[in-house]
Each structure stands twice: as structure tokens, then as C-alpha cells.
Amino acid sequence: MSTDTTDLTRLATPPTFQSVSGARKAKNLFATVLVSLAFLIAVVPLVWVLYTVVQRGLPVVLNADWWQKSLSGLLSRQTGGGVYHAIYGTLVQGLVCGVISVPIGLFVAVYLVEYGGRSRLSKATTFMVDILTGVPSIVAALFVYSLWITTFGFGRSGFAVSLALVLLMVPVIVRTTEEMLKIVPDELREASYALGIPKWKTIVKIVIPTALSGILTGVMLALARVMGETAPVLVLAAYAPYINYNLFDGPMASLPLLMTSERNNPTDAGFDRIWGAAITLVLIITLFNLLATVISRWLAPKTK
Amino acid sequence: MSDPVVVKPPGGTGDAGAPRGASAHTPVPPPEAPIPPQTEVEPKSPHVRPGDRIFKGLATGSGIFIVVLIGAIGIFLLVQAIPSLALDNVNFLFSREWSTGDVSNMRYGILDLFLVTVVSAAFALIIAMPVAMGIALFLTQYAPRRLARPFAYVIDLLAAVPSIIFGLWGLFVLGPVLTPFGEWLTSTLGFIPLFAKGNVSIALGGTIFTAGIVLAVMILPIITAVSREVFDRTPPTHIEGAIALGATKWEVVRTTVLPFGKAGYVSASMLGLGRALGETIALTIILSATGSNFGWSLFDGGATFASKIALAAPEFNDPKSAGAYIAAGLVLFVLTFLVNAAARSIVAGRKEYE
Numbered sequence: 005m006s007t008d009t010t011d012l013t014r015l016a017t018p019p020t021f022q023s024v025s026g027a028r029k030a031k032n033l034f035a036t037v038l039v040s041l042a043f044l045i046a047v048v049p050l051v052w053v054l055y056t057v058v059q060r061g062l063p064v065v066l067n068a069d070w071w072q073k074s075l076s077g078l079l080s081r082q083t084g085g086g087v088y089h090a091i092y093g094t095l096v097q098g099l100v101c102g103v104i105s106v107p108i109g110l111f112v113a114v115y116l117v118e119y120g121g122r123s124r125l126s127k128a129t130t131f132m133v134d135i136l137t138g139v140p141s142i143v144a145a146l147f148v149y150s151l152w153i154t155t156f157g158f159g160r161s162g163f164a165v166s167l168a169l170v171l172l173m174v175p176v177i178v179r180t181t182e183e184m185l186k187i188v189p190d191e192l193r194e195a196s197y198a199l200g201i202p203k204w205k206t207i208v209k210i211v212i213p214t215a216l217s218g219i220l221t222g223v224m225l226a227l228a229r230v231m232g233e234t235a236p237v238l239v240l241a242a243y244a245p246y247i248n249y250n251l252f253d254g255p256m257a258s259l260p261l262l263m264t265s266e267r268n269n270p271t272d273a274g275f276d277r278i279w280g281a282a283i284t285l286v287l288i289i290t291l292f293n294l295l296a297t298v299i300s301r302w303l304a305p306k307t308k
Numbered sequence: 309m310s311d312p313v314v315v316k317p318p319g320g321t322g323d324a325g326a327p328r329g330a331s332a333h334t335p336v337p338p339p340e341a342p343i344p345p346q347t348e349v350e351p352k353s354p355h356v357r358p359g360d361r362i363f364k365g366l367a368t369g370s371g372i373f374i375v376v377l378i379g380a381i382g383i384f385l386l387v388q389a390i391p392s393l394a395l396d397n398v399n400f401l402f403s404r405e406w407s408t409g410d411v412s413n414m415r416y417g418i419l420d421l422f423l424v425t426v427v428s429a430a431f432a433l434i435i436a437m438p439v440a441m442g443i444a445l446f447l448t449q450y451a452p453r454r455l456a457r458p459f460a461y462v463i464d465l466l467a468a469v470p471s472i473i474f475g476l477w478g479l480f481v482l483g484p485v486l487t488p489f490g491e492w493l494t495s496t497l498g499f500i501p502l503f504a505k506g507n508v509s510i511a512l513g514g515t516i517f518t519a520g521i522v523l524a525v526m527i528l529p530i531i532t533a534v535s536r537e538v539f540d541r542t543p544p545t546h547i548e549g550a551i552a553l554g555a556t557k558w559e560v561v562r563t564t565v566l567p568f569g570k571a572g573y574v575s576a577s578m579l580g581l582g583r584a585l586g587e588t589i590a591l592t593i594i595l596s597a598t599g600s601n602f603g604w605s606l607f608d609g610g611a612t613f614a615s616k617i618a619l620a621a622p623e624f625n626d627p628k629s630a631g632a633y634i635a636a637g638l639v640l641f642v643l644t645f646l647v648n649a650a651a652r653s654i655v656a657g658r659k660e661y662e
Contacts, residue, residue: 028556035558039450042442043459046532049525050466053477111370119367129371131652132378138579138648139381139641140586142614145621146637147381150388154627171381174374204363225468232470234589235614239621260472260589267593282473289468 054286061283064276070284075262076246081271087281089247093258094288096251097162098231101169106223108170109177110212116178117185118207137175144171145239153240160242162256168236173226180222184215217303224296228289234260259285385638392631400635404601406616408629416632418613418639423602425612425640428516428591429584432523437577439524440531444573447532448539449561460536467529475593478522483513483594490517494607506607507600514596517606522590527580534579538572539565571654578651582644588614613640 024032064070073086112129120126148168152158188211196206212219242255243265250256259281266274266281395414398405403417447460490510497503508514546564555563596609597619611619617633617640624630 022554024554024556028559032556032558035561036450039442039446042439043446043451043463045439046443046463046466046525046528050462050469052481053469053473056477056481057473108370108373111367112374115367115371119364120371125368125371125375128375131649132374134652135378135645135648136374138582138586138644138651140588140614140644142586142588142617143381143385143637143641143644146617146634147384149624149630150384150634151380154388154630155384171377178374202357202360204357204359207363228468232472234470234472235618238589238618239624242622260470263472263476264589278476282476285470286473289470293468 057279057282057286060275060279061281064280065283065287070280074245074247074257075277078245080269081273083273083276085277087257087259087262087277087284089244090257090259090262090281091284091288092247092249093162093241093256093261094231094285097165097169097237097256097258098227100163100166100251101173101230102223102227104166105170105173105177105226109174110181110219112174112178113181113185114207114212116182118203118211133175133178136171137179139171141168141172141233141235142239144168145236147171148236149239159253160240160255161253162241162248162251162258164240165236165256165258166251168240169230169233172233172236173230176226176229177219177222180226181215181219184218184222185211188214217300220303221296221300224292224299228292228296231292232260232285232289234264237261238264259288381641382638385634385641388627388631389635389638390631392628393635395628396632408620408632411626411628414629414632418636420602421611421613421616421636422639423604424516424595424608424610425585425614425643427602427604427606428520428523428612429581431516431520431606432527432584433577433581435521435524436527436531436580440528440535440576440580441573443528443532444535444539445561445565447536449557449565463529463532466525467533471526471587471590472593474522474526475590478518478590478594479513482522483518486518486521487511487513490515490607493517501604502606504603504605504607506605506609507598507603508596508607508609510607512596514594514609515607516595516610519591519594520606522594523584523587526587526590527583530583531573531576531580534576535569535573538569538576542568571658575651575654578647578654582647582651585612585647586614586640586644587612588618591615592618613637613643 067084067086069084070086071088071091073084074089075085075087076089078085112133116126116129120129145168148164148171152164152167153160158164192210192214193206196210197203201209237258237260241258241261243261244255244257246257248254248256263278263281263285266277268274269277392414393400395411396416397413398415398417400417402419403415404420405415405417406420408414408416443463447456447463451459487510493503494505494510498505506515542565546568547560550560550564591612592615595611595615597611598609602608602610613636617637620633624633
């Protein structure tokens with residue numbers, strides 16, 4: 005009986021599943037190691053940068069004065085003081101930029117998804133949004149400089165910075181909004197049309213609310229991105245070590261601008277201010293990123 | 309319409325919260341008519357509601373605005389640059405001088421800026437491309453499904469760090485660490501022009517070598533994000549086919565994922581190149597200024613288009629000397645425009661990436 009079974013199980017041809025040769029195994033292992041290593045290589049600078057910022061900046065920002073005072077009246081080598089003037093500048097310039105960019109970006113995305121179709125203008129717009137995404141921030145700053153300051157004759161101000169940031173923020177908002185509008189199911193639109201609701205009302209009341217959480221997440225991420233931009237503030241605003249609430253006139257500090265101007269200060273105090281501002285900037289950006297996550301969780305369309 | 313309390317007997321409004329039976333007392337609408345005889349019949353000709361017209365106008369206008377904006381950037385920069393270009397006493401494209409302080413005798417050309425910009429961006433790209441491909445493959449093919457998302461988030465975080473912080477880190481932290489390695493490179497491979505002793509001190513770290521490595525870190529997340537998306541779209545049937553033929557993981561990647569994603573990967577790298585060409589503040593901080601010309605060494609200092617403009621920006625007082633920098637900015641704009649347009653044209657019209 006046992007001989008029968010062996011006869012039956014013996015194969016007439018070599019087994020289908022041959023073991024993988026050593027060379028192929030080695031190559032496979034090598035590739036796996038290399039690919040995992042690539043990921044680790046990318047994590048190293050991230051951790052290193054964050055560690056540097058925390059290690060050098062944290063002792064500075066733990067002082068309550070840092071958040072409540074400006075650098076007004078302090079000599080460059082004097083320690084103490086704070087950066088609330090720069091925090092104000094960064095937030096206000098970013099928020100004003102957001103107020104201008106969001107409607108433009110939203111309308112461009114609505115045009116591309118709801119109206120454009122495959123028309124020539126739609127293709128041109130998509131192409132130009134891509135190009136705008138790649139426009140270097142210094143070029144955006146120069147454009148606003150030649151438009152707002154040279155041609156229109158206004159002075160350097162926080163508002164000019166906001167205008168330059170708009171150029172950098174709009175394409176980001178268009179891209180994320182476009183993606184979000186595209187995944188709104190067509191059935192929702194059709195149901196709305198079937199009830200005789202005009203197209204614009206369908207977009208405003210049905211399509212955008214459905215995509216709202218994704219859009220707001222994108223806006224928050226875009227805001228976080230533009231607040232760290234340095235080139236526009238360098239070209240378009242003058243630094244002031246004191247608070248200036250007026251966005252339209254006079255020198256106005258912001259965190260990146262404070263960091264670049266304190267680079268000319270070789271003292272320990274200047275060094276502290278640079279890294280303190282760096283960690284403050286990172287904290288603000290983290291805050292906006294967290295806000296983006298919270299919004300996307302909180303406002304996500306209820307599926308039930 | 310139905311908000312105020314209706315005191316009058318319910319006239320024409322049948323929807324004012326009146327109970328159904330109440331309509332029998334109203335003289336105007338005959339209750340037996342199932343469809344009330346409306347005066348406003350659905351128009352036969354396509355009638356566009358004003359709300360729709362306004363909204364469509366706004367949307368289309370915004371689309372046109374974007375197209376016009378790009379044109380305006382080019383035109384405004386050109387208009388501002390021309391008067392200064394007319395005052396330039398040397399060839400703008402091929403001169404290596406840059407002196408704009410004396411408006412009556414401006415001598416400036418972009419050759420040196422161009423070379424430093426392109427060499428540092430290319431160096432960054434050479435480092436970033438293989439690493440980005442590795443990360444994209446790791447995230448899409450190798451990493452455990454459950455961990456792929458948080459891992460991808462970590463890479464995206466790299467893009468969230470402001471470039472000024474990368475610049476400070478590059479100059480104060482990474483530069484000194486790289487110094488011994490740089491000195492070793494110049495002493496052993498110094499006979500190759502690329503690794504020759506440059507025109508700035510290696511010990512200070514303000515070289516194209518340091519700048520290129522920092523740039524590589526900064527463009528890594530862009531290249532990774534786009535490649536990842538493309539690699540993720542490899543048709544599962546291709547992958548399953550390769551697995552069924554007995555391919556190892558690496559063979560699956562090599563025979564299906566890479567050929568499918570090649571165009572997208574190249575396009576992603578071009579986007580990264582565009583970003584590296586225009587990076588401003590990190591390079592402004594890192595690169596040491598130098599009086600001598602760029603000598604084709606990675607250990608040279610110098611300035612890129614963007615860093616040159618940023619360094620001079622606080623002193624844009626005379627429109628003529630500012631125009632010189634705007635001319636340089638225009639060249640940078642054209643350069644990034646071409647690179648980005650090329651990146652787009654590589655993937656344009658490919659249905660499989662849609």
C-alpha cells in the first residue's frame with residue numbers, strides 16, 4: 005500500500021515550483037535592503053533638523069517674555085525680549101494671503117471640474133496652474149515688486165508680502181480642491197439637478213459642502229507652507245524690531261525676516277533669537293498641520 | 309415668503325403651512341386640478357438663470373485670471389528689465405561680471421549665476437533621484453500596508469520644514485560635519501576638476517557641495533510624492549502576472565513597476581529640478597560669497613540667480629540697478645518655466661496615469 009502512494013506522488017516532470025536560485029535570492033535581498041535604506045536615509049535629515057531646532061531653540065522659547073514682548077529697544081547683544089511682533093506679522097500676512105487666495109483658488113477649481121470640461125481654456129488653465137506651482141518664490145516676489153512697488157508706486161509693506169504669497173498659495177489650493185471636487189460622486193449632482201436646482205446652487209450647496217473637509221485641510225496645509233516662505237518678505241518688507249499692526253504701511257517683522265536680519269548679529273543673543281524664531285516657526289506650522297488633521301476628521305462627510 | 313404669519317386668508321400660496329383640507333375653502337386654486345395652472349411655464353428656449361450666469365462668469369474669470377497672471381509675470385519682469393539691460397555695458401548672457409552699484413557704468417552678466425545655479429541643482433538631483441526612487445518603491449511595494457501611510461507622512465513632513473531652517477541647519481550643522489569628507493575628496497580626487505579645491509574655504513562649509521546636499525534633501529519629498537503616485541498605479545494584473553511567473557519581489561518591481569512608472573519618475577525628477585533651480589533662502593544662507601569666477605568645482609562658492617537677488621533685495625532702491633536683478637529673475641523664470649513645461653509634457657497624454 006505504501007508503495008502505491010509513492011508511485012502516485014512521484015512526478016513525471018520536474019516540480020513546477022523550483023526553488024529560487026541563490027543569485028536571484030541575493031539580488032532580491034540586496035534590492036530590499038537598498039530600498040529600505042533609502043527610506044532611512046531620508047528620515048535622518050528630518051530627525052536631525054528637528055533635533056537641532058529643538059535643542060537650540062527650546063531653552064529660548066520657554067521664557068514667557070518670548071511670547072509677550074518684542075525686540076524693541078534692545079541692543080543686538082542684549083538677551084531677553086521676545087518675538088510677538090514677528091509672530092503677529094507672520095500670522096497676519098499668512099491669513100490675509102489666505103483670504104485672497106481661497107476664493108480665487110476655489111473658483112479656479114470649480115471652473116476646472118464643473119465648467120471647463122475639455123475646452124481649450126480649461127487645458128490652458130491646468131497647464132498654467134502647473135507652471136504657477138513651479139514659479140520660484142523669489143520670482144513671485146520680484147513680480148509683485150515690479151507691479152505693486154515700481155508700477156503702482158506703493159511702499160514696501162506687509163500687504164505686498166501677502167500678494168506675493170497669493171501667487172504661491174493659489175496653485176496649491178487649486179490642486180487640492182480640484183482633487184476633492186473630482187471625487188464628489190456625480191449621483192449627488194444629478195439628484196440635485198433632478199430637483200430643478202440651478203447648477204450654481206448645486207455647486208454651492210451640494211458639491212462644495214461634500215468636499216469641504218478636504219478643501220479646508222488643503223487650505224491649512226497651504227497656509228503652513230506659505231508662512232515659512234522667506235524670499236517674499238526679504239524683497240517686499242522691511243524689518244522692524246517693534247510691533248507694527250498696520251499691514252499697509254511701514255516696516256513689519258515676520259519670523260523668517262527676523263531670522264535673516266539677526267544673521268547679521270554675531271553675538272550669542274542673535275544666535276538665540278535665530279533658533280528661537282526657528283522653533284516658533286516650526287511650532288506654528290505644526291499647529292496648522294494639526295488643525296488640518298483635526299478638520300479633516302471632524303468635518304469629514306458623515307457616511308451614515 | 310412663508311416666514312411672516314399669514315393673517316389674510318390663504319390666497320395664492322398653497323404652501324404656507326395651511327393644512328391640506330384648508331385649500332378647499334380658498335376660492336382661487338381649483339382643488340381638483342392636480343397641476344396648478346402656473347403662469348410661469350418651463351421655458352422652451354434654453355434660459356440661463358442669472359445666478360448661474362454670474363457664477364459661471366466668476367469661475368471662468370478665475371481660470372482666465374490664472375492664464376493672464378503667468379503672462380503678466382513674464383511681461384512685467386521684461387518691462388522692468390529692458391531699461392536696465394539697455395544700460396548694461398557688457399554682454400548680459402555671457403559676461404561673468406556683476407557690478408550694478410554705479411548706475412552710470414553697470415556691468416553685469418548672468419553666466420556665472422547660471423552655471424552655479426545649474427551645477428548645484430544638477431548635483432542635488434543626482435543625489436536625490438536614486439534615493440527618491442528607493443523611497444517611492446519602499447512605500448508602494450515593500451513597506452507593510454499598515455505602515456505605508458505613516459511612513460509616507462514622515463517623508464511629507466520633510467516638505468513642511470521651511471527652507472530657511474534647512475539653510476541654517478545646512479550652514480551651522482551639516483557644513484562642519486561634511487568638512488572632513490570634503491577635504492578628503494579634494495585631496496584624493498582633486499585631479500578631477502569637479503572635486504578640485506574651490507575658491508572658498510571648505511572649513512566654513514559654504515560650498516556648492518553642502519548646498520547641493522541640502523537641496524537634495526529639500527527636493528526629495530517632491531520627487532517621492534509624484535513617483536509614489538505613479539508607482540501605485542501599476543496595474544495589479546501586471547504585478548500578479550509577474551508573481552505567477554515566479555518572479556521575486558525585485559523582479560516584479562523591475563519588470564512591471566519600473567517600466568510602467570518610468571515616465572512619471574522622470575517627470576517627477578524634472579519637477580524636483582525646477583524646485584532646486586528656484587530655491588532661494590537656503591542657498592542664500594549657505595553659499596559663501598566669492599570674488600572669483602566659478603571654476604567648475606563643487607567646492608566653489610558663489611551665488612545662484614535666486615540667492616543673488618535675495619542678497620541684494622533689501623537695497624532695491626534705484627530702479628535701474630533693481631532692474632538688473634529683475635532681468636536675472638526673468639531668466640530664472642524662463643528657466644523654471646521650461647523645466648516645468650518639460651516635466652508636464654513627458655506625462656501629458658498618457659492615459660494610464662490619469
